Amino acid sequence: MSDLLRYIDYDHKATFLKMLNQQRMEGEHCDVVVVVENIEFRAHRCVLAACSNYFKKLFKKQSDEDNSIVELDFIRSDIFEEVLNYMYTARLAVRKKDINMMMSSGQILGINFLDNLCTQKRELTNMKTRENQAPGDHGMRAQDAILKELAMEEVRKNSFYDQGMDGMGPGGSHVSQPHNYSTNMGKDPHSHGWGSSSSSDMKLEYLLYGHRDHGSCQAPGTKPMDHNAKKERLLTANRPYGCEHCPKAFTTAAHLKEHLKIHSGFKPHRCVVCGKAFIRGPDLKRHERVHSNERPFGCQMCEKAFKHKSHLKDHERQHRGERPFNCGSCDKAFIKASDLKRHWNTMHSGNPRRQMSLSPAASQQEIIACS
DNA sequence: CTGGGGAGGGGGCCC
DNA sequence: GGGGCCCCCTCCCCA
16 A cells, blocks of 8 residues: 555645545445446545546545445456556556556546556566566566656656546546536545645656655765664654655655655756756756856955855865864864765775764864764 | 875755 | 755866
């Protein structure tokens, strides 16, 4: 289930879990029956709605007292069984000959990542065939597939909701009761906790793509620490909002949301000169000084000017003769923290007495994380 | 020639 | 969006 949750809009995840827990407390009963080719499949309404735009829209139109039987005639029972299995386990098993059918069914149901996974799987299957390898495990972990995609190409903008809705063509689907599929989908953020699709597209996107770089949150140069130990340490420091992808934790939900963008790999701010992309607008703005050569941070004591304010700060220490970064393993001192780090890595990294200290002038700052 | 350090530059990302 | 801190990379100088 945890893998599945990666694909659900961040804002909806809590609601989804709450509903699931509530249903568990009520005895694990499934509250909807889906009939396909006269075969009944029992499922949780919230699971279906969380994974499929089709069901999300469908259940939005129904009150809880409405019929809890849904009949589908646009999908094969064995395909639906696998789709259902995917919804509950985030594992997808599909025969090669059924990939197209699975993809079209996924489109109609508004399960876009299912479509992506089938594409991946088809390519993988073709590759295996070409390489004349014995067929392996057809079950493909959803996150692995997406991580594979991220490793192979840059992240493209891929509208999740829109494609899902477009896939539901007229006459392509119907259920036992009449429903108007073109109204109100996602427009009421309060009824079930499903937020507005327009405002959550970006969040959906990065959650859809999952974690891009598992090692990115580890401070460079630090000894790898156990993930749980790190998380525990961070969470105890009055940071209740922990990231589920890395050990970091934050003081507010807004900071966590901002941080989650890092894991998406989604960089909407692109430099028109060199094409380099950034997560944040201000970072792009700063980058543009590379091309414009604008140097807004001038030194008061000499003619020099800098593109980064922090560079000016480093530079000003030269004028003041400050060397606040002291090596704990020898008597060297440095103007810049990175110089100290480089020195320590080259001169003392084999030294078990791994210590660096700061002069009183810099003791307020936590300069370098060093295990 | 090589290694260590000074200094500038650019990016990541937390607050 | 801005401020700020930290990191790494690179060029250069010098012992």
